[in-house]
Amino acid sequence: MIEDKNQTRTSLKELGEFGLIKHLTQNFKIQHKSTVKGVGDDAAVLDMKGMKTLITTDLLIEGVHFDLSYMPLKHLGYKAVMVNLSDVYAMNGNARQITVSIAVSNRFPLEALEELYEGIHLACKTYTIDLIGGDTTSSTTGLLISITAIGEIKKEDVVYRNTAKPNDLLVVTGDLGASYLGLQVLEREKQVFEVNPDSQPDLTAYSYLIERQLKPEARKDIVKLLKDLEVKPTAMIDISDGLSSEILHICTQSKVGCNLYEEKIPLDPQVISTCEEFDLNSTTVALSGGEDYELLFTISQEDFPKIKANPHLTVIGHIVDESLGVNLVTRANQQIKLTAQGWNALENK
Amino acid sequence: MIEDKNQTRTSLKELGEFGLIKHLTQNFKIQHKSTVKGVGDDAAVLDMKGMKTLITTDLLIEGVHFDLSYMPLKHLGYKAVMVNLSDVYAMNGNARQITVSIAVSNRFPLEALEELYEGIHLACKTYTIDLIGGDTTSSTTGLLISITAIGEIKKEDVVYRNTAKPNDLLVVTGDLGASYLGLQVLEREKQVFEVNPDSQPDLTAYSYLIERQLKPEARKDIVKLLKDLEVKPTAMIDISDGLSSEILHICTQSKVGCNLYEEKIPLDPQVISTCEEFDLNSTTVALSGGEDYELLFTISQEDFPKIKANPHLTVIGHIVDESLGVNLVTRANQQIKLTAQGWNALENK
Numbered sequence: 001m002i003e004d005k006n007q008t009r010t011s012l013k014e015l016g017e018f019g020l021i022k023h024l025t026q027n028f029k030i031q032h033k034s035t036v037k038g039v040g041d042d043a044a045v046l047d048m049k050g051m052k053t054l055i056t057t058d059l060l061i062e063g064v065h066f067d068l069s070y071m072p073l074k075h076l077g078y079k080a081v082m083v084n085l086s087d088v089y090a091m092n093g094n095a096r097q098i099t100v101s102i103a104v105s106n107r108f109p110l111e112a113l114e115e116l117y118e119g120i121h122l123a124c125k126t127y128t129i130d131l132i133g134g135d136t137t138s139s140t141t142g143l144l145i146s147i148t149a150i151g152e153i154k155k156e157d158v159v160y161r162n163t164a165k166p167n168d169l170l171v172v173t174g175d176l177g178a179s180y181l182g183l184q185v186l187e188r189e190k191q192v193f194e195v196n197p198d199s200q201p202d203l204t205a206y207s208y209l210i211e212r213q214l215k216p217e218a219r220k221d222i223v224k225l226l227k228d229l230e231v232k233p234t235a236m237i238d239i240s241d242g243l244s245s246e247i248l249h250i251c252t253q254s255k256v257g258c259n260l261y262e263e264k265i266p267l268d269p270q271v272i273s274t275c276e277e278f279d280l281n282s283t284t285v286a287l288s289g290g291e292d293y294e295l296l297f298t299i300s301q302e303d304f305p306k307i308k309a310n311p312h313l314t315v316i317g318h319i320v321d322e323s324l325g326v327n328l329v330t331r332a333n334q335q336i337k338l339t340a341q342g343w344n345a346l347e348n349k
Numbered sequence: 350m351i352e353d354k355n356q357t358r359t360s361l362k363e364l365g366e367f368g369l370i371k372h373l374t375q376n377f378k379i380q381h382k383s384t385v386k387g388v389g390d391d392a393a394v395l396d397m398k399g400m401k402t403l404i405t406t407d408l409l410i411e412g413v414h415f416d417l418s419y420m421p422l423k424h425l426g427y428k429a430v431m432v433n434l435s436d437v438y439a440m441n442g443n444a445r446q447i448t449v450s451i452a453v454s455n456r457f458p459l460e461a462l463e464e465l466y467e468g469i470h471l472a473c474k475t476y477t478i479d480l481i482g483g484d485t486t487s488s489t490t491g492l493l494i495s496i497t498a499i500g501e502i503k504k505e506d507v508v509y510r511n512t513a514k515p516n517d518l519l520v521v522t523g524d525l526g527a528s529y530l531g532l533q534v535l536e537r538e539k540q541v542f543e544v545n546p547d548s549q550p551d552l553t554a555y556s557y558l559i560e561r562q563l564k565p566e567a568r569k570d571i572v573k574l575l576k577d578l579e580v581k582p583t584a585m586i587d588i589s590d591g592l593s594s595e596i597l598h599i600c601t602q603s604k605v606g607c608n609l610y611e612e613k614i615p616l617d618p619q620v621i622s623t624c625e626e627f628d629l630n631s632t633t634v635a636l637s638g639g640e641d642y643e644l645l646f647t648i649s650q651e652d653f654p655k656i657k658a659n660p661h662l663t664v665i666g667h668i669v670d671e672s673l674g675v676n677l678v679t680r681a682n683q684q685i686k687l688t689a690q691g692w693n694a695l696e697n698k
Binding site for chain 2: 036037041044046049057059063064086087097099103132138139140141144146148149151153162236237238
């Protein structure tokens with residue numbers, strides 16, 4: 001679908017490992033004072049000046065986490081950064097630096113890596129992130145990307161997963177399920193394309209879903225918004241594996257229960273219409289779809305007035321005593337025990 | 350060679366991703382005050398308390414960086430940590446934390462990962478390192494390990510690559526070339542084994558070489574030694590790609606030249622005898638072999654008396670003006686321009 005057969009192909013061997021890193025990273029500018037030394041030595045040197053340091057890492061593997069037949073490399077680079085920044089924001093922190101390690105087989109020409117790094121560069125520019133290091137090597141098969149993100153945060157601002165309290169409100173940002181449906185649409189179009197390579201699909205009805213899958217945004221804005229609203233969540237996590245899985249993480253680690261209200265789960269109109277078309281239950285998609293990269297957090301009830309008018313935030317439930325369990329309260333007012341059926345990277349193979 | 354056909358095999362699917370991480374990391378104890386929060390949240394939280402933070406990352410890929418037919422998984426885990434710590438020590442810093450991301454195909458049972466983590470655990474214990482996070486996922490083919498190491502250092506202690514000065518002495522720790530020869534021996538035995546699986550090789554004549562290849566040690570001791578000797582190198586790098594390649598890095602980045610004396614290059618007796626057996630030139634092996642994980646540094650001439658009696662340190666050359674180039678001075682007193690023919694990960698496929 002996205003392959004351009006006439007593209008220029010420069011072999012990676014022509015550059016060598018060090019030439020390659022230099023070539024790919026030459027346009028990246030250091031933007032933070034905390035980055036004392038970036039790419040180019042044995043290690044990067046950072047100066048957090050009394051702030052706490054946040055460290056998180058994620059691995060993306062071709063054939064497991066992405067399919068290059070519909071994922072443009074530029075988008076992949078952008079998304080790989082988002083996945084990592086999202087974890088820094090989920091601690092209520094400010095993302096500052098990343099390292100990027102890639103392994104590629106020789107079927108990738110230099111131009112492909114340039115595209116990938118264009119996406120990484122765009123993400124770094126948009127989110128004000130310094131690229132400070134990494135590793136580039138060959139792989140025996142596909143492409144893999146390992147990113148470590150570094151953030152900074154004041155001690156008193158850190159929000160963990162394990163500190164939700166009974167009576168807290170459960171809040172989610174944005175809307176859920178779109179990324180998963182975007183993937184379903186792309187998978188379907190891939191199959192159509194395999195049968196008929198000349199098909200010109202009209203994907204406008206799914207534009208939001210596809211954008212959420214191919215170019216998700218990490219919620220840097222929410223960290224700022226919460227600060228502006230003077231709300232410090234009691235617990236927070238990002239939604240990468242699906243809403244149920246993340247609620248269960250917060251509840252298990254905080255030793256609390258939760259009531260989640262089905263009717264409150266925020267869904268985009270495209271999610272609702274596409275669920276109908278695909279004959280999927282939109283609640284299931286929101287609960288188990290994953291890759292939303294929204295933030296899920298709990299707040300004290302007294303903070304409710306500060307957030308209630310905000311279009312980015314939806315109260316979807318409340319925390320209860322551990323003995324009451326973690327439940328979905330359906331539209332028919334039935335309580336169903338919530339189970340994690342989210343996307344599990346280990347079950348994909 | 351190392352496979353035990355009767356081993357217990359527990360499928361990774363039985364544990365799931367989160368169960369797996371918990372299972373593999375349960376024996377790791379946090380040892381540093383700077384680790385505020387390790388494994389278990391969206392990101393780890395570190396407190397460097399005014400110290401500078403060092404960050405470095407390396408990717409090891411099956412079939413490119415290691416061959417499991419002679420690399421026991423426990424050793425692989427240990428070595429993967431060493432490769433990263435070595436970069437922190439090469440900045441003159443103290444390694445404190447690591448994140449470990451792994452991707453595995455389903456051909457690896459849980460017991461294999463336990464072995465891998467045993468080696469990681471041993472490395473963490475021996476070098477006083479906290480495991481603070483990571484990612485575990487499936488791969489479509491083999492095993493890959495991506496480690497990020499974090500260190501701390503006082504501002505005034507940082508040693509970069511690009512600060513060597515003419516007349517500085519070039520110093521190397523330990524001895525060179527053994528790891529490369531260890532690999533040659535193991536490759537030969539693998540071929541023998543493929544022809545005759547009942548062969549019982551006697552490898553005692555190569556014990557040092559094999560240990561250097563399978564279980565290298567990062568030179569944490571040298572960082573302490575230099576501090577005790579009150580020597581701050583003017584530039585430093587670790588030897589992962591081979592002596593020539595690393596000398597060229599220092600010289601290019603420092604805009605200086607260098608004379609390296611062939612007769613001064615430290616070689617273990619097993620390196621000399623095995624080079625004879627394999628009909629290899631020991632200087633070439635030391636220059637281009639790689640994976641030694643020794644430290645290469647430059648010091649002011651005035652510091653020479655402090656290091657000259659030390660058995661861990663060998664002066665192998667001196668820095669000259671850039672216009673004089675980077676040269677090997679042979680035993681026959683000929684000058685040969687040094688080129689990097691070290692191990693290049695991108696040329697391996």
